[in-house]
Amino acid sequence: MRIAIDAMGGDHAPDVVVAGALEAAREWADTTIILVGDSARIEPLLQGTKPSNLVIRHAAEIIEADDEPVKAVRRKKDASMVVAGRMVREKEADAMISAGNTGALMTTGLLVVGRIAGIERPALAPMIPTMDGKGVLALDLGANMDSSPEQLLQFAIMGSIYRDKVHGVANPRVGLLNVGTEAMKGNELTKAAYPLLEQAPIHFVGNVESREVLKAPCDVLVCDGFAGNIMLKSVEGAASVIFSVLKKEFTQNLFTKLAALILKPGLTKFRRSFDYSEHGAAPLLGIDGLLLKSHGSSNAFAIKNAVRQARIALQNDLVRSISKEISKGSEL
Template sequence: MITIAVDAMGGDHAPKSEVEGALRAVKAFDVRVVLVGRESVIKDELNLHGKWKNLPIEITNASEVITMEDSAAKAMRTKKDSSIRVACRLVRDGVAAGVVSAGNTGAAMATSKMVQGMIRGVERPALATAFPTLKGTPTVLVDIGANVDASAEMLAQFAFMGHIYSRAIFGIPKPRVGLLSIGEEEHKGNALTHATTPLLKQLPIHFIGNVEGRDLYTGLADVIVCDGFIGNVALKVSEGLVEVFKSMLKESLSSTITRQVGAVLAKNGFSELKRRTDYSEYGGAPLLGVRGVCIICHGRSNPNAIKNAIRVAAEYANNSVNDRIEEGLATLRESK
């Protein structure tokens, strides 16, 4: 049984969402969860859900909490018994296979990198997330914020890690990898995309050239690579657009549908749309390139998001994604 450590004090609704999400996860999946944080607070929250001591859930105490307002660098130096740091230590020491956190993203990334360490050969870790597409298969976008500035060599490495992640987690034998740019033609883009293109052509991946922002949703590519600044903007714009679209659609349906049968059909269709575009169904974003597993979630993650983040962490560990990345990078080095 895979053990996943959960930073129970990090999110906007901590520890409520983390505790309820962990309870849902251990009931739905073959996982054990260690809730990390202030023990008395976590126990009080667990007790609100009735009997839990026979479930595969444990508590590890951590006396400090890194808030969303804390500087990541300062928090790492001063809060050495924070819930995210203790959770990462559990991964480093082999007690847990991965960590899930909805806390301060910068602190979670920096702590995971420092405590768990990096996969040999990885220059910088990158955050990956899945976007729903018209073709029904997800598109993985790498990087969505871990590195606001990136070199061409880093983008090439992100593409290779994304390629391996897509194969291992989504079962795509030959992922189509695209480079996010302002046009499909190779001469379009900026200095970074121009420098990255020849490097991607040399990799043992199915590189399809430049793709545009709309292709996050068309399904043209299985993996799209960009620097973290562009990726984070794309992610936040997409989240805002989905919320606005769902709200506008709901208002339109409420005002135009009068027949009962039509209303039921519309409600069912709207529910399916919400499910397909709901961030909580994807759980969280894996930090590719660190040892062990680190899944970073929205600060506003609800219990369903935490539950699915735990599932993603377990799938990542069970599919040996890190071993595949390390082996792949070693092969690349040997071939040069």
């Protein structure tokens, strides 16, 4: 399999991206890693030890974090992200990974790679950590600010397939993000989506309140991008505050420092569960090719984990599985 990586995307590119790509290439000799970007900046980072399954594809332009997504993708034809997307479309690569501009990656997926037939809108699907350590796949968390009930249905189907194929969760439980658990609760969108999800070929468990998400009431959480992104930022903000307060309290005196030493294994495990690098990347589901979005602040470990995710998705034929299920639904 061939995985293209946008070497110039992300807060610490290309250094950490190249480092992560090197680790991935060394671990998985059966996978060709294609670093797409400015070869003059990439080559010095390879330290003269480039594995035979790692290659460079030169791209002269970069889509910056503050670029307007549609304009950037249309005007910067030789940008590393656009070139990687074109490689997926033209079957030169089986998947692509980028830690760059999220909006630009969404636009690359839509304008360069294209949607799966029958999919109305793609969805960004990151993992939210849960108390049981298994996490919840939530979609959409930012690719679409507004969604229709039919689009939420498609998100649910795609999320179920992803959890089954990539995470090995059989018959994943699907929940609908809402302000209450009763079927009649919510706004017009969730009220209309509820019966569609009930009738869908998924394991729908009903409405889920945001305060319950970290307790893992479902394996897949469906929502529109506006509500989902607010929930995600709230979870990230709360986690950040909790870690800051704990650090302050545990460093006040000798006794609290001793307590911190005793609790360190558990606290480390807790902190790791909120670490985006453990999950690697979020898939952009609904695109007719495998696209993964890594966190903008990704380190080498996160990039390597994104490659691991891509390998699993490719081995389980994720994109074609989604396409088959959507086609089946449109025929009913």
